[in-house]
Amino acid sequence: RQAMQIPLSGNLQFSKDGRWLGFFGGSDEQTQLVEVAPSREYYSLEPGRPGPYSCAPSPDGRLLAIAMEDGVRLWALPRRHAVAFIPSGHTECAVSEADGGALLICSQSAGLVRWPIHEPDTKTSELTLGPPQHLEVPFAPQRIARHKHASTLAIVSETAGKAAVLKT
Numbered sequence: 001r002q003a004m005q006i007p008l009s010g011n012l013q014f015s016k017d018g019r020w021l022g023f024f025g026g027s028d029e030q031t032q033l034v035e036v037a038p039s040r041e042y043y044s045l046e047p048g049r050p051g052p053y054s055c056a057p058s059p060d061g062r063l064l065a066i067a068m069e070d071g072v073r074l075w076a077l078p079r080r081h082a083v084a085f086i087p088s089g090h091t092e093c094a095v096s097e098a099d100g101g102a103l104l105i106c107s108q109s110a111g112l113v114r115w116p117i118h119e120p121d122t123k124t125s126e127l128t129l130g131p132p133q134h135l136e137v138p139f140a141p142q143r144i145a146r147h148k149h150a151s152t153l154a155i156v157s158e159t160a161g162k163a164a165v166l167k168t
Contacts, residue, residue, distance in 0.1 A: 058096045065094040065103055072105050083127045095146045108140045
């Protein structure tokens with residue numbers, strides 16, 4: 001049965017332990033490495049817009065941030081439906097903070113922005129975001145990565161040809 005679908009082309013190779021899938025090719029001819037984690041569940045989300053460029057689950061696995069052409073969509077994974085939208089324009093990456101209390105996004109137009117996530121109250125049961133906090137960085141970042149257990153971020157801009165490591 002199909003366990004996952006990824007749009008890519010090129011040469012594929014699994015690591016000996018089956019944990020990593022490496023591939024080379026595509027239009028940018030880059031080598032990439034994907035960690036393959038076994039799961040008992042598989043389902044597709046239909047965001048309905050151009051993209052996605054990247055996806056990032058919250059640390060507790062309840063939310064999934066999907067960076068897209070017109071912004072970031074947050075999905076509630078247990079219920080499998082969209083719960084919030086950030087109209088940030090073309091957005092390449094989004095990651096959750098280590099404690100899950102905020103979402104960090106890289107947008108070409110807005111730069112690096114922190115969006116606090118407020119848990120639903122008992123009256124509305126709706127998730128709310130914001131207000132947005134613009135983080136000053138020395139260039140307009142396009143991609144972001146967060147260290148798994150720390151408040152350390154790596155940002156990069158292919159356009160500017162620069163990268164930086166930040167402590168939040």
